[in-house]
Amino acid sequence: MTAATLPADRRAEGAMTTLRRGLRMMPEFRRGLPATFALALVATAGRVVVPIAVQQVIDRGLDGPDGPDLELVTWLVAACALVVLLTAVAVYRMNVRLFRTTETALANLRVRAFRHVHDLSVLHQQGERRGSLVSRVTSDVDQLSVFMQWGGVLGLVSMGQLVVATVVMAVYSWQLTLLVLVSFVPLVFAVRWFARRLAQVYGVVRERVGDVLAAVAESVVGAPTVRAYGVRARTAARLDAAIDRHYRSQVDAQKVTAAVFVSGEFVAAVANAAVVVVGVLLGLAGDISAGTLVAFLFLVTLFVAPVQTASEVLNEAQNAIAGFRRVLDVIDTEPDVRDPAVATPDRVRELPAGPLGIRFEHVTFRYAHGARPSLDDVDLTIAPRTRVAVVGETGSGKTTFAKLVTRLMDPVGGRVLLGSDDGGLVPLAEVGFASLRARVVMVPQDGFLFDATVAENVRYGRPGMTDDEVVAAFGDLGLGAWLAGLPEGVATAVGQRGESLSAGERQLVAIARAYVADPDLLVLDEATSAVDPATEQRLTRALDTLTEGRTTLTIAHRLSTAERADEVLVVDAGRVVQRGTHAELVDAEGPYARLHASWRRSSAGEPEPVG
Amino acid sequence: MPTRRRDAVLRRGFRHIRRAVAEQPRMFALALLASTLYGGMTVASAWVIGEITSRVLLPAFDEGATTGAALTLAAVAILGVAVLKIVGILGRRLFAGVMSYRLQAEYRRRVTGQYLRLPLSWHQRHPTGQLLSNANSDVEAAWFFVAPLPFACGALVMIAITAVALVLTDPLLAVVGLVVFPLVFLANIVYSQVMSPRMQRAQQLRAEVSEIAHESFDAALVVKTLGREDTETERFGERADQLRDGLIAVGRVRGLFDPMMEALPSLGTLAVLLIGAGRVADGAVDAGELVAIAYLFTLLALPIRAIGWVLADLPRALAGFDRVTPVLEATGETPYGPDAATVTAAGAGVALRGAGFTFAGGTRPTLTDVTFDVPAGRTVAVVGPTGSGKSTLAGLLVRLVDPADGTVLLDGIDLRRLREGEVSTQAAFVAQSAFLFDDTVRDNITLGGPYDDEQVEAALRVAAADEFVAALPEGLDTRVGERGASLSGGQRQRLALARAVVRRPRLLVLDDATSAVDPSVEARILDALRAGERPATVVVVAYRQATIALADEVVWLAEGRAVARGTHAELLEEVPGYAELVRAYSQAEVAA
Structure with missing residues (x-):
């Protein structure tokens, strides 16, 4: 049921629908729009007035009946210059307004999308899709911003110019105006066809860009493998092929773009020729004068220019709207798990005070419709203050346990409750996230570290801690000596993703981070898998004393953890098949005894017989 | 001096343009x-x-009649010129596009060629994200300006022609042109200089916003389980707001420049009219000539803007190129020697002599004066606590990195003296986290080597990967997705092991590469490699006693030094740290 995916591509959705959807989501943008439109109109008027005035100067000032009328020319030129300057000021004002409103609106959109992505389970369930989610809040929004400020301004002014030019043309001669409009009709259809074609070719380009990105990533992320296996030439060939395919798709797209542009040019020439021929015929019939025809020819160019600009902008618009759609789709995706404090504020509850027990009521979970359930009708209670280890083969459903208890996912059947018999059990689905996250903390297998110091990473668990308190926390965990061995102690920078530390050292910091958060229920999901056994044992002993009074749920990869737990749950094929203390289970017939025997052999140094 | 710096931007910009032209x-x-x-x-x-x-x-209107021939001629002339103009546009766009894309592709090839050529130590010094953007967005930015470049150069030609026409028509009118055109240039130059720092800042902020998003999304589980979504959003929002302000600052300048560029030719036209009217009155120029010149001024408006586009994009191009240059100029290519490895029927002997290694920027050495031998055909386990330098040591053995001090010997030959490709034909390495290529299962195992399906399947059986591969929708032909995304961690590790096994290497180095596979599978892999006519030498980094038990000898590594060496039993007895580490589980049991 959990839709670990983004909604199906809404390719079918029209551009206008996307725009409307977007404008609904960006009120800041809508508020600024009318004034910007007004300024665009002024700018348009300026563009049209100037050429017409130039025509007037030539016709009346120079070709006047008494030869050049210098005084008139001076006045006309001065007036025109004033209009030119006013237009420039109007365009400037419009631009600044447009930049400010679009950037403000887009920054808010960006932040909103970012916040929303954190609510989507796709983020932690399908790590490989993170890159595409990053692009929703970066390049997709960037593209939109570039378009709105470049294409948007041009498009706006062109649109106005088109309307004004049409009106002025109609004043001169309605017949010729009709003729011009008719000759542009094929262009309207051509543009529609081209729009589809452009979407297609740029779709291919985007795909190829993705291929190049992936191939480049192989040469960077796979650098050790490429060297260890001496496959430089092969990797280079794959890269070159990807780069070449991208290049060819770009050239194909450029062909279509050029065709779009010149189709406008050609139609304009046809319109000009038609106006000359029909205009002369109309003139011979006495409908228009020579002056009108000449002026009209001039106006046609005013009409043509914005049409060309529009076809130019169209290309960018395709990309921008596709990006816009991707951003909006993220925001419109309903998160699988919603904070009750937001979803149902009237029914939100807090976890009862005191140690927390866990109750699973007929809980079933599956990752996708029709898939085999990873947990199948699990019904059990874990008392507060117990240390429980969950063991089982890979794929048995262990991790699902952890994710349901921390409400990273919701079950498809049954419910999970937290609390205690005396404090009362509260359905997890009704617990506000603020209360839940403060009391229930999980340490995942990949204890991600931020590009900061050790201290800052630990502080992430409890903001406001001093460095001394962080040092003390490591001491509590028996890690004081390890910390002291770091070049700069708690002030050691861990590098991007903590890569300056080894995988095991990263896990130590992650555990310290969870420890300082002081939870009542601590969930460890294979949190020490990369730590060496001796350190792990020290750590577990320390955690044991520290977890006194809290409930600990450990997803174990090493059975040493199970040996120390108060209780062991053995999970197999989505069901809890055994439950009891280590001592009980190890002697009983069942999967645990088998698991344990195999593990004993591996840690005691007796390889299983090959067979 | 800021002016000197600005001049430098312009000079470097022109050099960059020349570079583009020289390349294509x-x-x-x-x-x-x-x-x-x-x-x-x-x-x-x-x-x-x-x-x-x-x-x-005019004749038609004057005479009240015209001929069909005259009208046809007029229409044909208009269409003919238009068709030629269209040919010009198509050619300009296509050729300029091809030029820009070829430059992009060429530089992408060069940059990634460097990535493949440069040693791993260089990679370790550069964050992954930076290398990815060098090859992608930076290369793109460096050559983006090329698209309008020919148009701009064509405009220069047009301006020159116009200037000549002006001078020939009337010197006084020429003065107007000589004022307007330089003004346009000046505006463009001032623009690109005012813009340059703002653009760079915006670009920088864009990268930072992207970095935060990347980091924060990668940290999703931590953010969510600690309930830190709001502080993360705040962190992202802060930078997004800075980016917004940066982009608005860019917008202010562009918002001013655009209308200026539109107004300047218009004002020029008006000046021509004003002065020209006087000249017409004087009889120095006739009205027709004046109209022609005024018209030319309007026509020039667009091409002049193309010059502006090129100049405006130059700072961005330079910034992009500046980020790419260090990659292209980076040296330190792994030097290879002339020697071939001595191929014997047995495994390869490998030895470290006083090897030391310190990570770039690191203060403490990762390895110090490590010396030990692994005789041919033996299996040695390297054991040590978390952070003791085991992975670095494993990398030294297959020459992923070279030691800063000392040497690594393969069959007595310094690895640095061996020819390129020689180490990888003798040795196979499997890392802690398995890397798979976005390719089929088969190709991920053969990596283009001459192995038939029978050999591949045998290797898969040894690595206990045969069952899950058979269950894949297309078996060996199944594509594994980017970095093997469609497989689980354990499955990836088994494919990586099969990749090593199929090569029947003389030296196998396993860097904690069997943590996700069953001990019995691990034993099977080692047995398969040690049996047969060419028993391989194996160096294995491990914690598990089962793995250690497979080894003939153990090297105990602590704080970057090979402290002790001996059999498992000897070390248990002599080295307290070793005993504590490998016996941790049994002790735990005793304590429980």
Whole structure:
């Protein structure tokens, strides 16, 4: 049921629908729009007035009946210059307004999308899709911003110019105006066809860009493998092929773009020729004068220019709207798990005070419709203050346990409750996230570290801690000596993703981070898998004393953890098949005894017989 | 001095343009030719309209009659010029596009060629994200300006022609042109200089916003389980707001420049009219000439803007190119020697002599003076606590990195003396986290090597990967997705092991590469490699006692030093740290 995916591509959705959807989501943008439109109109008027005035100067000032009328020319030129300057000021004002409103609106959109992505389970369930989610809040929004400020301004002014030019043309001669409009009709259809074609070719380009990105990533992320296996030439060939395919798709797209542009040019020439021929015929019939025809020819160019600009902008618009759609789709995706404090504020509850027990009521979970359930009708209670280890083969459903208890996912059947018999059990689905996250903390297998110091990473668990308190926390965990061995102690920078530390050292910091958060229920999901056994044992002993009074749920990869737990749950094929203390289970017939025997052999140094 | 710096930007910009032209001279020449055709036809279209007016329109209106031939001629002239102009536009766009894309592709090849050539130590010094953007967005930014370049150069030609026409027509009018054109240039230059730092800042902020998003999304589980979504959003929002302000600052400058560029030619036209009217009155110029010049001024407006586009994009191009240059100029290519490895029927002997290694920027050495031998055909386990330098040591053995001090010997030959490709034909390495290529299962195992399906399947059986591969939708032909995304961690690790096994290497180095596979599978892999006519030498980094038990000898590594060496039993007895580490589980049991 959990839709670990983004909604199906809404390719079918029209551009206008996307725009409307977007404008609904960006009120800041809508508020600024009318004034910007007004300024665009002024700018348009300026563009049209100037050429017409130039025509007037030539016709009346120079070709006047008494030869050049210098005084008139001076006045006309001065007036025109004033209009030119006013237009420039109007365009400037419009631009600044447009930049400010679009950037403000887009920054808010960006932040909103970012916040929303954190609510989507796709983020932690399908790590490989993170890159595409990053692009929703970066390049997709960037593209939109570039378009709105470049294409948007041009498009706006062109649109106005088109309307004004049409009106002025109609004043001169309605017949010729009709003729011009008719000759542009094929262009309207051509543009529609081209729009589809452009979407297609740029779709291919985007795909190829993705291929190049992936191939480049192989040469960077796979650098050790490429060297260890001496496959430089092969990797280079794959890269070159990807780069070449991208290049060819770009050239194909450029062909279509050029065709779009010149189709406008050609139609304009046809319109000009038609106006000359029909205009002369109309003139011979006495409908228009020579002056009108000449002026009209001039106006046609005013009409043509914005049409060309529009076809130019169209290309960018395709990309921008596709990006816009991707951003909006993220925001419109309903998160699988919603904070009750937001979803149902009237029914939100807090976890009862005191140690927390866990109750699973007929809980079933599956990752996708029709898939085999990873947990199948699990019904059990874990008392507060117990240390429980969950063991089982890979794929048995262990991790699902952890994710349901921390409400990273919701079950498809049954419910999970937290609390205690005396404090009362509260359905997890009704617990506000603020209360839940403060009391229930999980340490995942990949204890991600931020590009900061050790201290800052630990502080992430409890903001406001001093460095001394962080040092003390490591001491509590028996890690004081390890910390002291770091070049700069708690002030050691861990590098991007903590890569300056080894995988095991990263896990130590992650555990310290969870420890300082002081939870009542601590969930460890294979949190020490990369730590060496001796350190792990020290750590577990320390955690044991520290977890006194809290409930600990450990997803174990090493059975040493199970040996120390108060209780062991053995999970197999989505069901809890055994439950009891280590001592009980190890002697009983069942999967645990088998698991344990195999593990004993591996840690005691007796390889299983090959067979 | 800021002015000197600005001059430098401009000078470097022109050098960058010359670089582009020098790399793609043929495409540039073709695009320039097409631009000139376009420019010529733009002027011609104005001339045609003028001729038609005086020869067809006015006579027709004056005489009240015209011929079909005259009208046809007029229409054909308009269409003919338009077609030529279209040819010019198509040529300009296509050739300029091809030029820009070829440069992008070429530099992408060069940059990634460097990535593959440069040693791993270079990779370790550069964050992954930076290398990815160097090859992608930076290369793109460096050559983006090329698209309007031929158009801009064509515009320069047009301006020159106009200037000549002006001087020939009337020196006084020429003065107007000589004022307006330099003004346009000046505005462009000032613009690109005011813009340059703002653009760079915006670009920088863009990268930072992206970095935060990347980091924060990668940290999703931590953010969510600690309930830190709001502080993360705040962190992201802060930078997004800075980016917004940066982009608005860019917008203010552009918002001013754009209307200025539009107004300048218009004002020029008006000045021509004003002065020209006086000259017409004086009789120095006739009205027709004045109209022609005024028209030319309007026509030039667009091409002049193309110059602006190029100049405006130059700072961004330079910034991008500056980020790419260090990659292209990076040296430190792994030096290879002339020697071939001595191939014997047995495994390879490998030895470290006083090897030391310190990570770039690291203060403490990762390895110090490590010396030990692994005789041919033996299996040695390297054991040590978390962070003791085991992975670095494993990398040294297959020459992923070279030691800073000392040497690594393969069959007695310094690895640095071996020919390129020699180490990888003798040795196979499997890392802690398995890396798979976005390719089929088969290709991920053969990596293009000469192994038939039978060998591949045998290797898969040894690595206990045969069952899950058989269950994949297309078996060996299943694509594993980017970095093997469609497989689980354990499955990836088993494929990586099969990749090593199929090569029947003389030396196998396993860097904690069997943590996700069953001990019995691990034993099977080692047995398969040690049996047969060419028993391999194996160095294995491990914690598990089962793995250690497979080894003939153990090297105990602590704080980057090979402290002790011996059999498992000897070390248990002599080295307290070793005993504590490998016995941790049994002790735990005793304590429980």
